[in-house]
Amino acid sequence: MGVLYASTEMKLVNGEAGYLLEDVPHLSDYIPHLPTYPNPLQDNPAYSVVRQYFVHFDDTVPQKIVVHKDSPRGVHFRRAGPRQKVYFKSDDVHACIVTCGGLCPGLNTVIREIVCGLYHMYGTSKVLGIDGGYRGFYCKNTISLTPKIVNDIHKRGGTILGTSRGGHDTTKIVDSIEDRGINQVYIIGGDGTQKGAAAIYQEIRNRGLKVAVAGIPKTIDNDIPVIDKSFGFDTAVEEAQRAINAAHAEAESVENGIGLVKLMGRYSGFIAMYATLASRDVDCCLIPESPFYLEGKGGLFEFIDKRLKENGHMVIVIAEGAGQDLLNESLQSIDEQDASGNKLLKDVGLWISQMIKAHFAKENKLSITLKYIDPTYMIRAIPSNASDNVYCTLLAQSAVHGAMAGYTGFTVGLVNTRQTYIPFNRIIEKQNKVVITDRMWARLLSSTNQPSFMSPKVINEVDKEQKPSTQL
Numbered sequence: 001m002g003v004l005y006a007s008t009e010m011k012l013v014n015g016e017a018g019y020l021l022e023d024v025p026h027l028s029d030y031i032p033h034l035p036t037y038p039n040p041l042q043d044n045p046a047y048s049v050v051r052q053y054f055v056h057f058d059d060t061v062p063q064k065i066v067v068h069k070d071s072p073r074g075v076h077f078r079r080a081g082p083r084q085k086v087y088f089k090s091d092d093v094h095a096c097i098v099t100c101g102g103l104c105p106g107l108n109t110v111i112r113e114i115v116c117g118l119y120h121m122y123g124t125s126k127v128l129g130i131d132g133g134y135r136g137f138y139c140k141n142t143i144s145l146t147p148k149i150v151n152d153i154h155k156r157g158g159t160i161l162g163t164s165r166g167g168h169d170t171t172k173i174v175d176s177i178e179d180r181g182i183n184q185v186y187i188i189g190g191d192g193t194q195k196g197a198a199a200i201y202q203e204i205r206n207r208g209l210k211v212a213v214a215g216i217p218k219t220i221d222n223d224i225p226v227i228d229k230s231f232g233f234d235t236a237v238e239e240a241q242r243a244i245n246a247a248h249a250e251a252e253s254v255e256n257g258i259g260l261v262k263l264m265g266r267y268s269g270f271i272a273m274y275a276t277l278a279s280r281d282v283d284c285c286l287i288p289e290s291p292f293y294l295e296g297k298g299g300l301f302e303f304i305d306k307r308l309k310e311n312g313h314m315v316i317v318i319a320e321g322a323g324q325d326l327l328n329e330s331l332q333s334i335d336e337q338d339a340s341g342n343k344l345l346k347d348v349g350l351w352i353s354q355m356i357k358a359h360f361a362k363e364n365k366l367s368i369t370l371k372y373i374d375p376t377y378m379i380r381a382i383p384s385n386a387s388d389n390v391y392c393t394l395l396a397q398s399a400v401h402g403a404m405a406g407y408t409g410f411t412v413g414l415v416n417t418r419q420t421y422i423p424f425n426r427i428i429e430k431q432n433k434v435v436i437t438d439r440m441w442a443r444l445l446s447s448t449n450q451p452s453f454m455s456p457k458v459i460n461e462v463d464k465e466q467k468p469s470t471q472l
Helices: 107-122 170-180 191-207 233-252 270-279 300-311 324-331 348-363 376-380 386-404 424-428 439-448 456-465
Strands: 002-005 011-014 020-023 060-062 075-079 094-099 126-130 142-144 184-189 212-217 257-263 284-286 313-319 369-373 410-415 418-423
Touching: 020 418, 094 107, 094 170, 107 126, 107 184, 107 386, 170 191, 184 191, 184 386, 191 212, 191 424, 212 386, 212 424, 233 257, 233 270, 233 313, 233 369, 233 376, 233 386, 257 270, 257 348, 257 376, 270 284, 270 313, 270 439, 284 300, 284 439, 300 313, 300 348, 313 348, 324 348, 348 369, 386 410, 386 418, 410 424, 418 424
Parallel strands: 020 075, 094 126, 094 184, 184 212, 212 410, 257 313, 257 369, 284 313
Antiparallel strands: 002 011, 011 020, 060 075, 075 418, 126 142, 410 418
């Protein structure tokens, strides 16, 4: 295999079978003659019955599982899991965990399983919790974390460590890591947080420190690329069902009732799309990736009028980032950003509620009753469900295995249902979005029987940007 180093220091390995491995950095890349130690798991009675428990060094996972017979084998990632040799003695490990950005179901589960994984699998007991996000490294106290302290935190929403946006000062953070003698850093957060993690890794590498940096990607919107899904997403979709059910009950109970539900989705409409597909009670789903218009033939108002005459009621689901162009034209809003650099969005749910009410009042065609439900902060603050709890456990343990094996500058994630180590730059290079020329969106349109609200010109433009490999 030939190894190439890109300008971003991503390790590219040309596999003999025709694939390209986008590898993750290792401590031995910049610290020579590092000693290795037998993995303590080989003496752990819990794992004594497992055949071939250790992952082979050459195991990789393909990013795309469907290929044509004559096409390249594509990009692979290194498979996550425990290795036979580790680069840290158990007694020498001094780890820390930090949570950054907004809340998401499963944060406490990830924290718990990192602590318990280090303690029970590798016999390490020194784990610090960084209080209040990145700025907690240099201006707040730390929390000592033990299995006893984190025992039941997975039953609570939020994060016991506290969180914040912004506050990333790479030099101060790495100074704190060095001063405290920390040698494993576990960073839980979204794309902005992972960009910060990449900067921390690079500074640690520049200083030649033996410190492993592992990221666990967190976003309730499911907008992180490469990975199958983000933790907390299943819980968010399940909880969104409760709001949709309530909207349906409200709409169904009155004549010409409209239930409107606003769900999270700043730039990506995955929660809205999956909640709609799961519900089967939704008549119209509006997401940021699919433009729509209100007035005129083929517009939203015409569809609402048609559906009310057909059924006597309807349910609309809208993602928070949908229709922002229409809202900005209407309100002439000023662009503002939060501490993470995200654009502050106006409440499209409240705005579109008022627009629908005003339209039907002006036309005087139908007397409607509209109920607006916004469960945003209820959804992201709840504990994770059973599915996400299992997923969070696997992510946390994969991160621990990777750090103990000497890997650094990586994010853990599920790719084609397999746990993998992914370079930071692949996670932060772009956002994952709903492809509205793909079959999943077609399934939604078929389920709701709603129009696409797009002109042929817009569809052609989208198709050029997101052209699938095969078309009907």
